[in-house]
Every structure is written in structure tokens, then in C-alpha cells.
Amino acid sequence: MFTEAQLYSPVTRSDQGEVTVHLSDEHPGVHDQRYRRRRNAIAALALDYHRGKPLPHVTYTKEEQRVWRIVSAELARKHRRYACAEVRESAARLALPTDHIPQLDEVSAALEPLTGFRYAPAAGLVPLREFFGSFAERIFHSTQYIRHHSAPLYTPEPDAVHEVIGHANQLASPRFAQVYASVGAAVERVHSERALKFLANVFWFSMEFGVVREHEQTRCYGAGLLSSFGEIEEFRHAELRPLDVAEMGRATYDITHYQPVLYCADSVDEIEDVIGGFFETMDDDTPDRMAAVKANGAR
Template sequence: MGIATSPLNLAQGKLNVAAPYLIEQTWADYTPEQHAIWSELVTRRMPQLREHACREYLDGFQQIGLREDQLPNLSEVSALLQPRTGWQSTPVSGFLPADAFFEMLAARMFPTTTWLRSRDSMEYTPEPDIFHDVFGHVPMHAHPVFADFLESYGKICARLTDPVALERMGRLFWFTVEFGLIRQNGEIKVYGSGLISSHGECTRVLAGGCEVKDFNLNAVLNQEFQTSEMQPVLYAVESFDQIYEATKQAESQLA
């Protein structure tokens, strides 16, 4: 009989730069208090998101089996996600250097932290946690076009060597994956993880607290931002095909 290969070993075998950052999620070690914090975070966000999140996010939330009452088991999430789009929610030890991050996106492995914020950091944590990574990001990976866009983004960035070009591509990520808006049925809907996972920021945007512009690649590539401040300008796309095409256009401009 052969020796079973763990998901960690399989993932490491597909990666080079990112391999040392991969870990196992020990789901059984989460405490009842941590599950309670997750539940409180999710149940606080869902009423607003059911009304204002894009339909692809809400569909993805159901499709990957996220629950309101307990933290996600990443192996179970990936088992539901991978047959749909080839993506996995892959546990990592923490913040990744850019080349490791891009390598993982290019391999359709989303780097996912396993720690959860404490109760005294419910509103905001400067470092992404499992709530931001899974609740904020991963449901969108169940949508085929968004999934293709994110892989394409990772492959393009992995090939770039000019730091100025990488900085500009970082703006494309920020104003789509992190703080993206989309127009659906005549309304502004949210899909960016920073809006999905932050009640304060999302409420401010929906209340008209920032300028919403039509998505324009050149404008986005030149739009500076501060990660520690509320966003004064955001961009709304008409479809996810638009950002997928934008990655190809950006590559031709920045290569």
C-alpha cells in the first residue's frame, strides 16, 4: 500500500518560493470563544451583505459551505471550491513576500491565515486574519470569471520585475480584489474583501461617503491609496469580465 500524501505536501510540491510559508490548519484547536467571535463577526455582517453584496459573493458563500456558527475548516472549503474553479484556500503562516503571494495566486492557491482576531479587535485588525481572508475573499473564488482573473493577475505579477510596474499592479488589486464595487440591476454592490469584511468601511461607502467612479484601467493604475485610511475614491465595474480583460491590458502596458 502507498503512503497517503497530506494536502500540505501536495501543495508544497507545486510551489517553489511559497513552499516554506505553508502550514497545516489545526481546526480542532480553535476554542469555543474563537468560534463565538467568528459567529458574531459573520452574523453582524450578513444583514447588510444580503442586501448590498454582489450576487456572486452571496452564491459563493453558500457554495463553499461557510457557516455562521463556526470557523471554517479550510480542507472542507477547498474540497467544495476546487471542483468548481480549481482554487484552494491554502493555509499559510502569515504575511507573504510578494513573489510568494503571486506564485500562489498563479497556482490557484489563495494564501489563507489561520489566526482569528481577538474580541478587542472586532472592528479592525491591521493584519489580515481568517475572517478577512475566508469570509472576505474566498466566496468570490467560486465564480469562474473572477477565478480566472485572479489567476491571471498572479501570473502577470510573477513575471514583472520593474518595481514601478508592480506598484501600479498593486493598485489594480487594491481597487478590485480589496475594495471593488460592481453595478448590478442599477445599484452599487460590493465585492472587494475590505468592504465585505469591514462594517464601518462598507457602511460609509454605501452611504455616499466616498466618490465612486466608473472603472477605468489607467485611472486605477495611477490612483494612489493609503492602506490605513478610509478610501476617498473607489471604482465600480460593470462586470467581472471587465477586470479580467483589464489584467491583460495592464500587462501589455507595463511589460
């Protein structure tokens, strides 16, 4: 199983149609029955959605809106210091609201004219092939729930902050959006689960946790860093390695801790050439070919 899948709280539907989000014992909202009912209701909206229907709207509470305002303000300050110029410029064009949680159709309306991407609802984990494959159609599957109010600057799982502030600001860049579209095209060529896992790992170490050098400083462009109040400060202390797709595709990582090793590009051009170029040509045999080349080069 893709390691990042462990981040998502499992969602089930009973024979009677009751939807339940199963929070872990360590989740900040696990003992808050009101929050748990909210999570179940929001997940049910996504499960009931069918393509072609209007995107479901969530009636967010004042408490949830307050969390969004707090996180938006704090992350905006972090982005000014640590995000790369490409992300800052695309975020300025997208102009996400900071005073309220945007509905998915609101995000799509702002994003689609910029790069053609639009959002679709997800109750929780979307299967890898469906999630990455949808990028070919410029669709991004997004959760709609918000982290628990007791810890507004922390979440143990991807929520709307991660999906929107992290990914939408990245997807507003035509250069990064094209990398996403190349991921979707690659999924159509990849049939083995082993190759799909390799693809997912490269995506994790680039579009989720990628960093880039800019004016002799290390800046972030990965959505996981852009949406994490804590990790966006800590990534500068990670071990930085040059882009190496063969290594990235096989690297292991612990999702419960800040990433100790990150892969740093020298420019956005290099991200397009190395990461985008990999996704544009990847097939089932690519991981083995890369391993063979790397082994021969080490001799």
C-alpha cells in the same frame, strides 16, 4: 513596499526557533499575553508548513469560535443588503460554516470543486510576487488567526475573517476566480518592481475594494469590503469613479481610513473585460503605455 503590507503584524523567528508576532501598540490584543501567545503559536504552524504536507489545523478556543459566529452573522446581514448578486450566489454555493471557524482544508474542500482554488497557510505577510504568483496555480495564501475578542467587528489587520469570508466567497465565483488566475499569469510576465506595484494597486482597487452598479444600486464585490463590518456601510458615501486602470495603478490610498475614492464597474461583464483584460495582457511596459495613451487623450 506595497502599502497594504503595513496592515500585517511582522513575524520573526529567533535563532532558537521562537516565533514572535509583533503587534502594534494600537492593536486591541497588544496587552493580552494569552492572545499574543496564541498568535505566536498559530504563526509557527504556518512557518513550519511545507507544500505537500497536510494543511495545519488550529485548535480554536471557545472565545475565538464565538468571535467567528458574531462576525459571520453580522456580515451575512450586510451581504444581503450590499453585496452584488455574483458574490451572494457564489457564497450560497460555497456555504461556509457560520457556527465554527473552518480549517483551511475545509475551505479548500468546498472551494476547489467550484473554481479549482485551494488555500495554503500564511503566518502573516506573503511577499507580493509569491502571493499574487500563486494565483496562477489557483492557490490562495491565508492567515489562520482571529481578531481579538474585545473588538469582534474590528481588526487592524487581515485575519481569517478577511481571508475566508472576504476572499473565499469571491473566489467561489468562476468569473472572479478567472480574474485571480489572470493576475497570477501576469506576475510571470512582470519582472520590474515598479510594474508589480502597479499590478498590486489595480488589484487593490478592484478585487479588494471594487464596487459595481446593479439595478441602479451600488453593490460591492471586493474582499476588503465584504469582510469589513464598518466599511461595507460606508462605501456608498465614497466618490465613485469609472473603471480606469491607468489611474487605479497609480492612485494612492490610506489603509488606515475608509477609502474615499472607489472605482465602480457598470456590470460584472465590465469587471471581466476591463480588469480581467488588463491582467491577461499586462507586462513590464504596460504602465508606461497606459500613461502615454492617457496623456495623449488629455491633450
